[in-house]
Amino acid sequence: DELSLSEIRKQLIRLEETIIFALIERAQFKKNEKTYQPGAIPNIPSAFFDYFLLETEKLHARVGRYASPDENAFFPDRIPTPILPPKGTDSVLHPNSININPRILNYFKQRVIPSICPEGDDGQYGSSSTCDMAIVQAMSRRIHYGKFVAEAKFRSETERFTKLIEAKDAVGIMDALTFPKVEQSNCERVREKAATYGTDRWGGEVAWRVDPDAIVRIYTDCMSFTKDVQVEYLLRRLGHMRVHYFGGPFSVCSQAIEQHWPGDKAIERGGQASVEQVFLDVIEKRAMYGVVPIGNSQTGTDSATVQQMLRSPGGPSQATVCGEVVVPDTPALIGRGNASDIRVIVGTKEMMTRCNEAIKTEFGYLETRVVVSDQESLFSVSDTVAALMAPSAAVAPLQVLRASMCDRPVYTRCWVICRGPSTSAPTGNDRTVVVFGTKHEPGALVTVLDSMRAHKINMLELSSHPSQSSRLDFDFFVTVQGHVKDGLQQAFEEVAPQCAWLRVVGSYPANGDEMPRETC
Numbered sequence: 001d002e003l004s005l006s007e008i009r010k011q012l013i014r015l016e017e018t019i020i021f022a023l024i025e026r027a028q029f030k031k032n033e034k035t036y037q038p039g040a041i042p043n044i045p046s047a048f049f050d051y052f053l054l055e056t057e058k059l060h061a062r063v064g065r066y067a068s069p070d071e072n073a074f075f076p077d078r079i080p081t082p083i084l085p086p087k088g089t090d091s092v093l094h095p096n097s098i099n100i101n102p103r104i105l106n107y108f109k110q111r112v113i114p115s116i117c118p119e120g121d122d123g124q125y126g127s128s129s130t131c132d133m134a135i136v137q138a139m140s141r142r143i144h145y146g147k148f149v150a151e152a153k154f155r156s157e158t159e160r161f162t163k164l165i166e167a168k169d170a171v172g173i174m175d176a177l178t179f180p181k182v183e184q185s186n187c188e189r190v191r192e193k194a195a196t197y198g199t200d201r202w203g204g205e206v207a208w209r210v211d212p213d214a215i216v217r218i219y220t221d222c223m224s225f226t227k228d229v230q231v232e233y234l235l236r237r238l239g240h241m242r243v244h245y246f247g248g249p250f251s252v253c254s255q256a257i258e259q260h261w262p263g264d265k266a267i268e269r270g271g272q273a274s275v276e277q278v279f280l281d282v283i284e285k286r287a288m289y290g291v292v293p294i295g296n297s298q299t300g301t302d303s304a305t306v307q308q309m310l311r312s313p314g315g316p317s318q319a320t321v322c323g324e325v326v327v328p329d330t331p332a333l334i335g336r337g338n339a340s341d342i343r344v345i346v347g348t349k350e351m352m353t354r355c356n357e358a359i360k361t362e363f364g365y366l367e368t369r370v371v372v373s374d375q376e377s378l379f380s381v382s383d384t385v386a387a388l389m390a391p392s393a394a395v396a397p398l399q400v401l402r403a404s405m406c407d408r409p410v411y412t413r414c415w416v417i418c419r420g421p422s423t424s425a426p427t428g429n430d431r432t433v434v435v436f437g438t439k440h441e442p443g444a445l446v447t448v449l450d451s452m453r454a455h456k457i458n459m460l461e462l463s464s465h466p467s468q469s470s471r472l473d474f475d476f477f478v479t480v481q482g483h484v485k486d487g488l489q490q491a492f493e494e495v496a497p498q499c500a501w502l503r504v505v506g507s508y509p510a511n512g513d514e515m516p517r518e519t520c
Contacts, residue, residue, distance in 0.1 A: 002092050003152040008145075015142040016190060019222070020215060022138055023116055024198045026131035027210035030120040035129055036109050052129045053136070054078060069093050072144050074101045074136070077262060093147050097264045098232050100225065101140055103427050103509050107221065108136050110428025115214045139222055146226035150233045153177070165238050168285045173231050174423045183223055190219045224425035231423060235288060236266050244270040244278050244287040248374040250393040253291045256325040256414040260291070273373075275304040279312065279319050282419050290319070295413040296329065298354055298406065301463050305415065306477045309505055310435055310468050321433045321506030322424060323416030330410045331355050333402035334378075334394050335386035342401070346371050346380045347388030355388050355405040362402070413511070426483035427509045431460065434478045434492060436502035437467065445476070451498045455491040458482070483507040 001007060034040040034048070041048040054075045057066075061079035065071050069091040073079050076099060112135065122128075153176075154161045164172045194212035235241060243261075245253035248271050261267055270287065272278045278290040293302045312319040331351055335342060345359060346369045352359075359368060371377050377387035378398075386401055387393070394400045438444035452459060458481040467473035482488045484507045496502040 002148060003155065005152070008149055008152060011145060011148075012142065015138060015145065016186075016219070017193065018138040019135065019142060019219065020190065020193050020197060022131060022134040023112070023215050023218065024194070024210050026113075026128065026135060027116045027198075029117065029124050029128040029131065030122040031113055031117045032121055032123075032125055032128045034121060035125050035132070036113075041125065048125055049129045049132055052126075053133055056133060070141060070145055070148070072099045072101055072140055074105060074140070093151055094233070094237050096147070096233060096236055096266060097261075098144070098147065098229060098236075100143065100229060100232075101136075104140055104143060104225065105136060106429050106509060107225075107427040108132070108139070111221070112218055115218065116210050139225075142222055143225045144229055146229040147233045149226070150177070150230035150237075153230075154234060154237055161234060162238065165234055168235070168288055168419065170231055170235060170418065170423055171420050173234050174227060177227050177230050183220070186223065187216050187220060191216045221425060228424050240266050240268040241289070242268045242270060242287040243289045243291060244272055244281045245291040246272055246275050246278050246293060250374050250378070250390050252327050252329045252390065252412045253293060253414055255327050255390065255392060256291050256412075256416075259327060260323060260325045260416060275302075275308055279308040279417070282319055282417055283312065285419065288418065289322075290417045291325070291414050292417065293412050294324075294415045297409075297411045299350075301461075301477075303465060306463065306465050307468075309433070309477070310465060310475050312505070318420065318503075318505065319417045320420060320422050321415050321508055322418045322422040323508050324431065324511045325414045325416065326511040327412050327414060328409065329390070329412040330403075331388050331405045332391040332394070332400045333386050333405055334389045334391075334398050335381060335383075335401045336397060336399070337383050339386075339401040341384055342366060342386045343384040344369055345386050345388065346377050348372070348374065348377065351377075351388040354410070357407065358402075358405040416508070417506075422506050422508065424508065426486050426507070429510045430481075430483035430486070430507055431510050432480050432482055432484055432488050432507040433505045434480065434502065435475060435505055436478070436496075437469075437473065437475045437500040439498075439500050448476075448495065448498045451495045452480075452491075455495060457488070457491055457495075 064082040064084045066073045194215040198209045281287040282290040344367045461479035464474040
């Protein structure tokens with residue numbers, strides 16, 4: 001029985017020991033940072049380790065490894081179909097496509113390697129990458145095995161978890177999954193094994209190949225990631241998960257959903273006409289998550305999203321940033337026939353503003369017409385009317401007449417928002433969003449910024465916006481490097497007295513955790 005407590009414990013213990021041994025093996029090699037840098041190894045444009053992992057996964061996929069419900073590929077969209085026939089057994093899990101391997105890979109590079117390997121480069125790229133692969137695959141299996149644990153707990157306490165799921169209470173689910181004494185016992189067992197397996201005794205001398213405490217910290221983080229998977233699984237256990245987003249089916253936020261939850265058939269999407277409505281739907285529990293734009297490489301910060309975040313109530317009902325997606329957003333010219341036949345160009349006000357220069361340069365003689373939505377743009381297309389839209393809108397019989405209507409590639413950053421505090425674990429490459437107001441005194445903003453500098457808070461973004469409480473004041477929106485669970489929460493508690501008010505509105509993995517897409 002895959003869901004029996006004895007079977008689950010046996011699997012988790014086996015994976016625990018696999019991770020410990022793999023970490024000890026990797027510690028014999030230096031960091032070899034070149035293996036994680038794209039183009040650093042001759043003849044391989046991608047990072048060498050990513051290439052090594054991808055090619056190995058292709059082979060494993062051919063023999064059916066990723067057909068097993070307890071296995072998840074790091075490159076699921078780039079592996080072949082199995083050559084072996086399926087086993088034909090039904091999974092005990094509720095259908096899902098949860099895969100947090102991008103976060104695991106990011107965490108491995110940012111946190112694991114620096115904590116167990118000596119500095120430097122020993123040139124042993126193949127050997128160190130073989131060890132790297134053993135670690136990330138074992139970590140992935142252990143973390144995603146949380147789905148089986150979650151299913152077992154749901155079946156044993158169905159009524160309790162059903163109430164939490166129906167209330168969309170991610171924090172309550174996390175609390176129900178957390179047993180500090182059990183986690184402490186696990187850490188003690190891991191420390192004892194790491195000290196035993198990783199000790200060299202030679203000529204009366206005793207030395208550790210890797211610090212047992214470093215292995216305990218890594219395994220503790222694995223348990224945190226496991227609970228993240230369990231929460232995601234249980235939130236979908238009763239059916240589909242609703243995600244509302246700003247815009248229509250071809251909008252950048254719709255594309256962000258596909259990028260953040262690739263191929264997830266459990267998602268029910270709902271496009272909304274305003275950013276405000278997306279926030280309201282999340283706060284009032286009509287949607288589990290929302291996706292909204294926060295910045296564009298051409299037009300800058302999206303003030304509508306920042307204003308909604310400033311208005312969001314504090315406490316358990318506040319809207320929280322829990323994810324980030326960077327989406328290619330270069331507008332294209334979509335039409336039916338040839339570009340030479342076009343007499344009118346339609347698009348939303350935003351699209352017209354972004355493509356103004358290209359329209360003047362290439363189509364200055366044509367009529368332009370502003371429409372309310374992308375859907376209206378799409379319905380307006382004819383043999384003589386073309387629309388400014390995302391390239392994905394070019395579904396037959398429509399086609400892309402001009403692939404880029406900007407002089408350089410454009411990207412839009414989107415936030416994934418949820419209700420209440422985010423429960424996700426740090427990855428080592430995270431961002432935290434903070435909003436605050438300043439006191440009515442000279443140099444108030446400088447005082448706050450000096451306090452942040454004193455606490456070694458690395459600021460990535462700062463912007464001011466009209467205050468929600470006074471017409472003459474301004475509030476501030478800040479993005480910083482790091483995660484609240486890595487000490488930032490305490491730092492901001494000490495900064496807060498310098499502010500009129502301050503609220504942390506979320507920590508999330510930076511978009512650097514996206515899987516690399518280079519080909520070799």
